[in-house]
Amino acid sequence: MSQTVFISGASGYIAQHITAKLLAKGYKVIGSVRSAKKGDELKSLFKNENLSYVVVPDIQADGAFDEALKQHPEISVFLHTASPFVFQVEDVEKELLLPAVTGTKVALTSVLNHGPQIKRVVVTSSYAAMFANEDIPDVVSDETTWTELTWEQAKQNGLVGYLASKAFAEKAAWDFVEKEKPNFKLSTVNPTYVFGPQLFDEYATGPVSTSVELIKAVLKLQPTDEVPSVQGPFIDVRDVADAHLVAFESDAAIGQRILLQDGRFSNSKVVEIIKANFPEFKDKIPAPKTTHEEEIKSHCKLDSSKSDKILGIKFISIEQSIKDTVAQFIKVKAV
Template sequence: MAPEDQIILITGASGFLASHVVDYFLRAGYQVRGTVRSSATAEKVRQTFSGYAPQLTLAIVEDVARPGAFDTAVNGVHGVVHTAAPFQVFGVEDNERDLLKPAIDGTLNILKSVREFAPQVKRVVLTSSFAAMFDPTKDKWPGHVYSELDWNPTPYEAAAAEGAPAGLAYSTAKSLAERYAWDFVKSNKVNFDITTIMPPMIYGPNINATADLAKLNTSSMDIYRLMSPQSKSSDPVPENMFWSFVDVRDVAEAHLRAYQVVEAGGERFFICKGNFTYQQFVDALRAHLPDIKARVPIGNPGAGEVPSDVYTIDTSKSQRILGLKYRPLEETIVDAARSLLDLEAMSA
């Protein structure tokens, strides 16, 4: 079936990553039905993709964790890309309520709706995360090579326990949501297969309609703090809390190819460019955006090598099956910064 004859449901369509996923599917010729939480957000998404108005429709799903939330939205679609999930590690009051249940229930809800109301769907692509692979007990894990064979081993009870860090609950939520998805497909008679996409920190340009300097997504804020008007060249370069990264456009392309490539069915894909340090980030910003050098930390230029005791990564599977070619760090960071400068100009 040609792309123009297929409707693809993309959940959470206003998000940082999801906007790029929508963009890739629209440019590939598909009809896209995006889900958003409100009519106001729907209008912003329409404005973002005004050039594709005939291909784009939007459905309001206020709460992805509500039973039956997607029953109507899946009607008549040919494929599903589920990106909608909580990404929050600050201000969490209840790990179970705010992170674990929404992630797990939202994933199971979309699969249940497809099984019951969209028998024509043959593939569901789920946005998982490197958090579903990462073992928090190993820290840098010297000598280890992360790949699709890895799973975060943290149990639900540990993440839901009172006082457990929200970051642990977030990573566990991603791991368990993916595990529950695989178990659902194995345990139920379904007409579709699933493919999961596991990116680490996702950087790159903002194209989402809801982008706002006052409430940037986590990874955009991670870049902006290195170049905001409040920062200066004498500021210290931050220490890494996370080591691996990927460009948002490469992750979006991975979702598209995971839907299109027959051999991708039933597979997990680690989507990652490699490891980084913030010294590499500031070096790229200072080299390619000289107008903002005064507000980008200098640090120790050229000394941004990733420490040898940090785990490494293997993304050969994504390159072999999906045919991905990853963008270099400089392109990712500079394009992210340029989009943030555009937001600055719009809000001035």
């Protein structure tokens, strides 16, 4: 297979796993990174001649991807994974909303103008763009629902801003396709909380993705601490990577929003898994005050049956995902 896939934000947590899956299937991969240092680091870790990189310092800049696409007319698939995922921000509009929306529009405009041969585009969105109302048990969120936050509401704080940024960016992508009628077909991948190990141990030693930081926070609890009540739908990063390949390889995925979830996790469940599999944490981590069932009962239902049928993937369990995540943290002495 000699197809060439472009992936923006190639040094990211999910993007690295996607790149590994692509290379394993024989694709050639061109990744965008913010600096040559990051690109060289990736190449030295992957050690694969089918991986190369281009430097795109600012994905919001007009024509950010133009040169990359002009120089590589062999690219036939464009995966846009680059987007901000932070909650601690001073200016929600400037640091979250505008980068997410503008970055998406810039990427698609570059493909429209300089990648006429590109037939498939996949945008990494989020369940954050889909949920109707997390706190109403009778509500069902699925591939048809949208987060109904306004731009003004989004500016409240970083968390609300992040949730809204994913919806605004994804809507911008679908609106772009409807308006411009490009040569390419669009799909989006909408993962929930993403757990699982970093592809390379080196990336587990420092700050990790916001979702995985939740696991690290539990591991750092002391016996006298209280276990924070945290819950949400989850998926393993390796399944997210597989879904991105299906999203451009399968005709069934054309024009679809692919919701990725395999049930709900809670900190109660995370503590239970850690205590059962890692004796060194059995007496260190305090016991939760609530059960898993109590933590998740008051939240909405998710229906991803349409996406599950398109994907045909047997998902990695929450137990395996947490075990692999914790084992890596222990291995690199991150906890």
